[in-house]
Amino acid sequence: MPDDRTPDERNPDGRTPDDRTPDESRSAEAVSPPASAPAPEGVPEREAAADRADAPRQVVESVSDREASKAGRPDDRRPADESKEPDRARADATTVRTGGDALPPAAPGAAEAAHPLWREANPAWPEPEPPSASPAPARPMDFAASLLRGLFVQRLDPGYEEAARRRGGRPAGGPAHWLWLVVGTALVGVLFAVAALDAADRQPGSEEAQRSLADDVRSARGDTDELARRAGALAREVDRARESALAGDAGGRAALDQLGELERAAAAVPVTGPGLRITVEEPAGQGGTRRQNVLDRDLQVLVNSLWAAGAEAVAVGGVRLQPRATVRQAGGAILVDNRPIRHPYVLEAIGSPEDLQTRLVGTDGYGRFSAFTQLYGTRFEVRRVDSLQLAAANPGQPRVATPTGGPSPAPSQEGPR
Amino acid sequence: MRTPLLGPVIGLLALVVGVGLGLWLDPTVPPWVQPYLPIAVVAALDAVFGGVHAMLDGRFDAKVFVVSFVSNVLVAALIVLLGDALGVGAQLSTAVVVVLGIRIFSNAAAIRRHLFKA
Numbered sequence: 001m002p003d004d005r006t007p008d009e010r011n012p013d014g015r016t017p018d019d020r021t022p023d024e025s026r027s028a029e030a031v032s033p034p035a036s037a038p039a040p041e042g043v044p045e046r047e048a049a050a051d052r053a054d055a056p057r058q059v060v061e062s063v064s065d066r067e068a069s070k071a072g073r074p075d076d077r078r079p080a081d082e083s084k085e086p087d088r089a090r091a092d093a094t095t096v097r098t099g100g101d102a103l104p105p106a107a108p109g110a111a112e113a114a115h116p117l118w119r120e121a122n123p124a125w126p127e128p129e130p131p132s133a134s135p136a137p138a139r140p141m142d143f144a145a146s147l148l149r150g151l152f153v154q155r156l157d158p159g160y161e162e163a164a165r166r167r168g169g170r171p172a173g174g175p176a177h178w179l180w181l182v183v184g185t186a187l188v189g190v191l192f193a194v195a196a197l198d199a200a201d202r203q204p205g206s207e208e209a210q211r212s213l214a215d216d217v218r219s220a221r222g223d224t225d226e227l228a229r230r231a232g233a234l235a236r237e238v239d240r241a242r243e244s245a246l247a248g249d250a251g252g253r254a255a256l257d258q259l260g261e262l263e264r265a266a267a268a269v270p271v272t273g274p275g276l277r278i279t280v281e282e283p284a285g286q287g288g289t290r291r292q293n294v295l296d297r298d299l300q301v302l303v304n305s306l307w308a309a310g311a312e313a314v315a316v317g318g319v320r321l322q323p324r325a326t327v328r329q330a331g332g333a334i335l336v337d338n339r340p341i342r343h344p345y346v347l348e349a350i351g352s353p354e355d356l357q358t359r360l361v362g363t364d365g366y367g368r369f370s371a372f373t374q375l376y377g378t379r380f381e382v383r384r385v386d387s388l389q390l391a392a393a394n395p396g397q398p399r400v401a402t403p404t405g406g407p408s409p410a411p412s413q414e415g416p417r
Numbered sequence: 418m419r420t421p422l423l424g425p426v427i428g429l430l431a432l433v434v435g436v437g438l439g440l441w442l443d444p445t446v447p448p449w450v451q452p453y454l455p456i457a458v459v460a461a462l463d464a465v466f467g468g469v470h471a472m473l474d475g476r477f478d479a480k481v482f483v484v485s486f487v488s489n490v491l492v493a494a495l496i497v498l499l500g501d502a503l504g505v506g507a508q509l510s511t512a513v514v515v516v517l518g519i520r521i522f523s524n525a526a527a528i529r530r531h532l533f534k535a
Contacts, residue, residue: 156527159485160471163478180479181424182431184468184486188461189435190442191490195454197439198446 264313267322267393271313275350275388276357278302280369281379282343293376296329298368299345303327305365309356311349315390317341322393337393353384424472452501453494456513460489463517466524473531493517 242259246252263269280299285291299316306314314321316336325337333340349356360366360382372378446454464486471477493513500509 156471156474156476157467157481157485159481160467160474160476160478163481164476167478177479178427180483181428184479184483185428185431186435186438187483188465188486189432189437190439191435191457191461193436193439194444194446195458197443198451198454202451 265323266395267313267320267325268395270390270392271350272387272389273312273350274353274384274386275311275348276306276353276360277383277385277388278306278347278349279379279381279383280345280347281381283377283379291376292332293372293378294345296327296334298365298372299327299334299347301368302347302365305360305363306347306349306356308363309349309351309359311351311356313350313390315348317345317347318391320390320393322395324396325393348385348388348390350388350390357382357384424477428468428472452506453497456493456497456510457490459514459517459521460493461486463520463524464489466521466528470524470527470531473528489517 243256246256264271280294280302282291282293303314303316303321316327317334319325319336319339319341322337327334327336329335330340334345335341366382369378369380373380464482467485468477468482471482496513497506497510500506
């Protein structure tokens with residue numbers, strides 16, 4: 001540290017060097033840089049050395065703890081000091097390091113240079129409020145400060161003081177006084193009552209509107225739930241009625257079987273069973289962004305490979321594939337049956353896991369994704385799963401088509417099932 | 418004040434009478450006055466706390482009380498009116514409430530010291 005400080009600043013404690021304990025003065029000596037060391041301005045040195053300060057500081061602290069416990073000296077004020085003045089603590093460590101450089105590493109003086117002992121002796125960093133740091137006395141009081149002071153000083157309203165002075169300290173009295181008092185307090189009471197009535201009139205207005213709106217939303221939501229529940233119950237009822245109506249004779253049973261088959265084929269019913277779960281994950285790129293290597297057509301190829309390998313039902317990203325479902329891309333998002341799916345693409349296929357996997361390995365899709373893994377680091381993982389659950393898809397309006405050949409009738413449309 | 422309790426009792430009675438009067442009359446507040454009622458109430462509270470403080474100090478003056486009450490209410494309403502005209506009504510309302518609130522607190526602190534010696 002350059003020695004350009006006034007004596008007051010150098011020794012804020014007001015102690016002469018002779019007052020120091022031997023330990024302290026020794027540590028102060030140890031800390032002050034040697035004359036041969038470069039002595040730049042204080043601030044840049046601190047900043048430059050602050051980067052290196054952490055490691056030596058830890059060493060110094062542990063040494064300090066040991067010293068303190070050895071000396072039986074209570075170390076209570078150190079944590080408080082540190083939390084209050086982290087900058088200073090850092091600067092301390094920095095300076096200690098500077099001093100340590102000048103000494104052999106195992107020098108006992110460096111160990112004793114640890115704060116808090118050292119800080120008490122170090123004149124370079126004055127206590128928080130040295131006398132010389134107080135503002136110049138000649139400065140006029142800050143306007144804001146005086147305003148705040150005026151607000152917080154609990155004095156009587158000047159009007160009352162002046163009135164009391166006019167009366168000469170005699171307490172007020174007389175009929176006029178009582179009249180004023182009664183009129184004034186009555187006025188205050190009237191104002192309070194009117195305001196209370198007004199508030200009572202007004203507040204329910206705005207709050208009631210809000211509450212009724214919220215009630216409307218809640219009841220509409222409840223209605224929706226109730227309607228959905230009723231729709232489900234009615235659909236089940238229709239199924240049961242159809243079953244009971246058709247199960248009576250052989251023709252009906254055949255129709256029912258065909259219906260079930262078609263429903264499964266159209267992915268209109270949820271299915272469970274063993275199968276494969278394929279996870280496709282693209283590697284993370286720089287800065288958290290992902291390059292999109294896997295495109296919709298790759299997933300299409302993979303899905304077709306799954307069908308070709310004998311999958312009975314397929315879902316991509318949790319969306320069950322129905323016969324008319326598509327896997328396509330819109331911007332960066334993959335849409336499956338017009339619903340966006342999230343990035344680690346998970347394909348689930350129901351079928352015999354062993355057969356599926358064996359056949360899948362020979363398909364186009366498997367080869368393509370294996371190549372991706374080698375080229376781009378894409379994660380491509382095929383795992384056998386004992387039990388998969390695939391939700392029902394919404395096949396939309398079924399259409400009935402008849403094979404061409406004969407007189408081609410116009411394709412007829414039926415309503416939803 | 419001949420007896421020390423006479424003033425407060427009369428004041429309280431008048432206050433109750435005023436509240437009853439207001440409730441009984443239930444005057445319809447014109448819509449243009451409505452925005453100023455809350456501010457007026459805060460201003461009135463300031464006057465009341467100042468008055469109680471003065472009364473405990475033995476320097477209460479009914480005329481000063483009434484004048485301070487009326488002028489507080491009017492000035493507060495005027496400031497808010499001006500703010501509304503300038504488009505900063507909400508900010509000026511906040512300013513009035515802050516200033517009056519600080520005054521109320523300091524008066525309340527003085528009253529507390531008088532009553533509880535704490």
